Amino acid sequence: MTEQSATTKTDKAIITYCIEHAKTQQSKCAACNKTIPHKSLRVAEIVRRSKKVKKDAAKHTWYHFKCFKVPELLTRVPIEQFRGYPALNEKEKARVQRVIQSGIGSSWADLMEKTKPVKTEEELEADKEEQAKKDKKKKEDEDSMKMDMTEILTGTQQKSTAKSKNKTATAGKKEKKATLKPKTDAKSKVTKKKAEVALQTKQVVLPKKDLLELQKIAKEFSAFK
Ligand SMILES: [Zn+2]
Numbered sequence: 585m586t587e588q589s590a591t592t593k594t595d596k597a598i599i600t601y602c603i604e605h606a607k608t609q610q611s612k613c614a615a616c617n618k619t620i621p622h623k624s625l626r627v628a629e630i631v632r633r634s635k636k637v638k639k640d641a642a643k644h645t646w647y648h649f650k651c652f653k654v655p656e657l658l659t660r661v662p663i664e665q666f667r668g669y670p671a672l673n674e675k676e677k678a679r680v681q682r683v684i685q686s687g688i689g690s691s692w693a694d695l696m697e698k699t700k701p702v703k704t705e706e707e708l709e710a711d712k713e714e715q716a717k718k719d720k721k722k723k724e725d726e727d728s729m730k731m732d733m734t735e736i737l738t739g740t741q742q743k744s745t746a747k748s749k750n751k752t753a754t755a756g757k758k759e760k761k762a763t764l765k766p767k768t769d770a771k772s773k774v775t776k777k778k779a780e781v782a783l784q785t786k787q788v789v790l791p792k793k794d795l796l797e798l799q800k801i802a803k804e805f806s807a808f809k
Contacts, residue, residue, distance in 0.1 A: 596633060596634050597631055597632065597633055597634075598631070598632045598633075598634065598635060599629060599630065599631050599632075599655075599657065600629075600630045600632075600639070600667060601627060601628065601629055601630065601655065601657070601658060601666055601667065602627070602628050602630060602639075602644075602666070602667035602668045603625065603626070603627045603628075603649065603666060603667070603668040603669055603672065603680065604625075604626065604628075604668040604671070605623045605624065605625060605626070606620050606621065606622050606623055606624050606625075606626045606646075607622075608622060609621060609622040611626060611644075611646040612646065613626075613646060613647050613648045613651050614645045614646060614647055615647050615648070615651035615652070615653070616648065616651050618648070620646055620647075620648055624648070624649070625648075625649035625672075625676060626646050626647060626648060626649060627646070627647045627648075627649055627652040628644040628645060628646050628647070629644070629645045629647075629655070630642045630643070630644055630645075630667075631643050631645070639667075649679070649680075649692055650691065650692040650693040650696070651691060651692075651693060652683075652691060652692070653689050653690065653691045654683055654684050654686065654687065654688055654689060654690045654691070655688065656688050658684050659684060659687065659688055663680070663681060663684065666680065666684075679692060682695065683695060730805070733802070733805060737798045737799060737801065737802030737805070738799060738802055
């Protein structure tokens with residue numbers, strides 16, 4: 585490999601990059617200003633005034649690997665010319681490749697940030713499934729409520745007193761759900777309103793006139809199913 589191709593000349597300065605596990609805990613990250621822990625992966629931008637200056641004597645600007653933003657140079661030279669890269673383990677090499685492939689200005693920290701929405705999407709998917717289950721349950725509840733209503737409105741609730749008592753406990757909840765149901769037209773709105781009244785007063789013995797009216801409504805209600 586030629587070193588020439590891995591360098592950028594600005595005036596006479598030569599810039600190269602190296603990556604390694606921190607040999608000490610004395611370097612600070614130039615991006616976030618925090619200490620780079622001993623043995624953690626760090627990247628240096630090495631600036632030499634000229635080729636005469638030895639690399640080890642050159643100015644090193646250190647970055648946490650995650651904070652380092654891909655410079656243009658690393659996107660156009662073979663990755664093996666990223667000094668220290670060949671000595672990394674396979675997992676680290678893969679990370680370095682990934683961040684460089686993401687283009688100039690990319691950083692591992694950014695990549696990690698960008699992958700968050702993927703997790704969120706998975707979560708959203710899980711939420712959707714959860715919601716679908718809830719909707720199914722809700723529909724079942726509504727269907728069961730419609731049946732209850734029919735029972736109530738046709739005066740058959742006395743046949744299932746135990747069941748009716750049980751339903752009373754959840755009546756408030758179901759009633760709330762009933763109000764959330766989509767309104768198709770004015771007629772169903774009225775029907776529903778009356779049905780709600782029926783629900784609230786199901787333990788009350790209704791006057792015959794009302795009972796007949798409700799029976800009529802019950803038929804209409806059944807027709808809506
Ligand atoms: Zn940093």
